[in-house]
Amino acid sequence: MNSWTRLRVILKQVPWLYRLNGFYRGWEQGRIIARDEAEYRKRAAEMGVEQDWTREELKRRLLERLSIRGIHPHPPEGRPLHFIYAAHEGDWDVVNIPPALAQFGRVTLFLLPRSVHEISPQEWPAFRTRMNADFGDFVRRVHEEQPVDFLLTYYSGHQVTPDTINRINAQGIVTATFHWDDRLLFHGEMLGGQWRGPAAVAGAYDLNLTQAPESLVKYRVEGALHMLWPLAANPKLCYPREVPFRYDVSFAGSAYGNRVSLVHYLRQHGVKVAAFGRGWPGGSVPPDKIQEIFCASRINLNFDDIGYTHYQCGKLRDFEVPMCGALMLCTHNEHLGDYFELEREIFTFRTPRECLEKIRYLLANPELCSQARLLSRERALKEHTWEARVRDLLQVIGFISNNDFPSL
Numbered sequence: 001m002n003s004w005t006r007l008r009v010i011l012k013q014v015p016w017l018y019r020l021n022g023f024y025r026g027w028e029q030g031r032i033i034a035r036d037e038a039e040y041r042k043r044a045a046e047m048g049v050e051q052d053w054t055r056e057e058l059k060r061r062l063l064e065r066l067s068i069r070g071i072h073p074h075p076p077e078g079r080p081l082h083f084i085y086a087a088h089e090g091d092w093d094v095v096n097i098p099p100a101l102a103q104f105g106r107v108t109l110f111l112l113p114r115s116v117h118e119i120s121p122q123e124w125p126a127f128r129t130r131m132n133a134d135f136g137d138f139v140r141r142v143h144e145e146q147p148v149d150f151l152l153t154y155y156s157g158h159q160v161t162p163d164t165i166n167r168i169n170a171q172g173i174v175t176a177t178f179h180w181d182d183r184l185l186f187h188g189e190m191l192g193g194q195w196r197g198p199a200a201v202a203g204a205y206d207l208n209l210t211q212a213p214e215s216l217v218k219y220r221v222e223g224a225l226h227m228l229w230p231l232a233a234n235p236k237l238c239y240p241r242e243v244p245f246r247y248d249v250s251f252a253g254s255a256y257g258n259r260v261s262l263v264h265y266l267r268q269h270g271v272k273v274a275a276f277g278r279g280w281p282g283g284s285v286p287p288d289k290i291q292e293i294f295c296a297s298r299i300n301l302n303f304d305d306i307g308y309t310h311y312q313c314g315k316l317r318d319f320e321v322p323m324c325g326a327l328m329l330c331t332h333n334e335h336l337g338d339y340f341e342l343e344r345e346i347f348t349f350r351t352p353r354e355c356l357e358k359i360r361y362l363l364a365n366p367e368l369c370s371q372a373r374l375l376s377r378e379r380a381l382k383e384h385t386w387e388a389r390v391r392d393l394l395q396v397i398g399f400i401s402n403n404d405f406p407s408l
Contacts, residue, residue: 022257026308033184033311040218049220059396062225065206071172073149073398081105081399082146084139084173087154088112091287092316096234100386101152104394108142110135112159124158125192132164139168149399153177157200158191165204174397177201178209178229183313184306186218209393211314213335227396230339231314232386233323240325240377241295247274249329249359250297252290253317255279257308258331262301265352271359273301294326298369299362301355302330319384322346322376327369329358339384345376 044050053061066073075081083101087093089111101107112131119127142148151173153160165175179198188197202208202224209229210216219226251263254277263273276285276293285293294300300321304312312333321328322340330336332348340346347362349355362369394400 019261022261022308026257026310029184029307030309030311033306033309036186036218037183037214040221043221044217047221050217052216053220053226055396058225058227059398062207062397065225066174069169069172071174073174075400076147076149079146081149081394082108084108084110084142084148084151085153086110086135086151088116089114093154095237096232096386097152097154097390099234099236100390103387104390104400105149106146108148110138121191128159128161128192131159132161135160136164136167139173140171143171143173148173150394150397151175155201156185156188156196156198157194158188158196160201161194162201162204165201169204169206174207175205176207176209176393176397177205178211179215180211180231180313181306182210182215182218183212183311184309186215207397227393229389229393230384231316231319232384232389233316233319233380234386235323235381238291238294238320238323238380241292243292243296245298246296247293247298248272248363249299249301250274250276250293251301251303252276252285252293253303258305258310259303262303262352262355266356266359269356271356291320291324294321294324297326298366299359300326300328302328304331304333304336319380323380323384325373325377327362327373328376329355329362340376340379345372345379347372 041050063072081104083105085098085101085107086109087097094109094111098107098109116127139148139151148171151168153176155177156179169175177198182198185197187195187199189195194200198208199218199222202219202222206225208219208224208226210219210226211228211230213228216226216228249266249271251259251273253259255275256279263275266273274293274297276282276290278284300317302315302317302321304315304318306313312331312335314333314335317328318330318333318336318339322345328346330346330348332350336342336346336348342348347358349358391400395402
């Protein structure tokens with residue numbers, strides 16, 4: 001157990017001290033988000049790049065960038081598309097995006113083992129240097145054996161260097177990476193002379209994918225190409241389970257910040273909330289049991305909060321819960337309305353009091369909840385699968401046409 005873990009254990013044993021720590025961390029993280037977003041909006045206005053790009057403008061800019069390297073993306077003749085997907089060996093990495101890529105071609109994986117999370121910050125720069133050498137050699141060997149068309153990574157400055165991505169670019173491979181935490185961690189900490197966040201490598205990749213509309217301006221200011229790429233769910237993993245309701249309200253996720261305070265508030269007001277995950281008394285549950293919990297719950301709480309703040313960003317649960325045919329009640333994220341019909345397919349709340357009132361209302365209206373489960377499941381299947389996200393990405397790049405794979 002490292003020093004930070006020991007400190008967290010001590011803090012949780014003293015409730016008022018834990019709340020004070022959460023308040024301070026929320027203030028600190030919120031200050032970083034507000035400062036960075038204000039600074040980038042100011043710089044964008046000064047540079048004249050404050051306007052979002054249309055889809056056609058993005059495609060034009062991307063094709064111009066690729067044409068400089070002699071790349072003109074199109075469906076290859078006589079062979080399938082070949083992708084390399086590079087990420088961590090995590091619970092969701094391998095079972096979501098690679099199968100979606102496999103719908104469109106061959107997929108080769110480069111995965112960092114789970115053990116890398118045990119490497120200390122002091123040791124990480126040396127490891128990153130070795131990892132980049134291995135990664136570069138791996139891509140080169142694979143590309144020599146069968147030409148690689150597209151590299152998609154879940155890496156930022158913490159894992160890769162611009163030089164590594166530039167060397168891969170030079171081999172005629174289109175490169176893209178996605179970032180989920182770029183509202184708070186666009187730069188991140190400096191480690192080994194390089195920012196840990198996407199700011200360190202955004203300009204090297206051909207395309208940067210973010211699920212936060214607020215972050216798009218950051219990439220434009222840094223001279224990088226960007227695309228809004230929302231999260232999604234895998235219908236082969238997230239589907240309705242034939243189980244009876246066991247919980248009125250549940251939450252599946254780690255215990256920290258606003259999550260803990262809201263669950264305590266609801267329990268104090270008579271709501272039975274079953275909480276699962278790291279930090280809760282019941283502990284974590286196996287990944288393949290999460291969907292069963294969704295389906296066994298009349299209401300599934302979801303938090304789109306960033307860290308300890310009240311700023312919002314998308315989360316996987318936004319799509320996984322509806323894909324399971326389960327009911328979701330989430331902190332109010334204005335962008336959720338872009339993906340679901342609020343208060344009909346999914347429900348949101350802004351304050352603990354509103355959350356309590358929504359729970360009481362929903363529990364008292366089972367027919368409304370039943371309809372919402374059906375509607376949100378239908379919407380998720382139609383619009384929010386990983387296959388749909390990958391298809392959209394490949395169409396923007398030009399690897400497939402808008403008429404390819406119409407059934408996905």
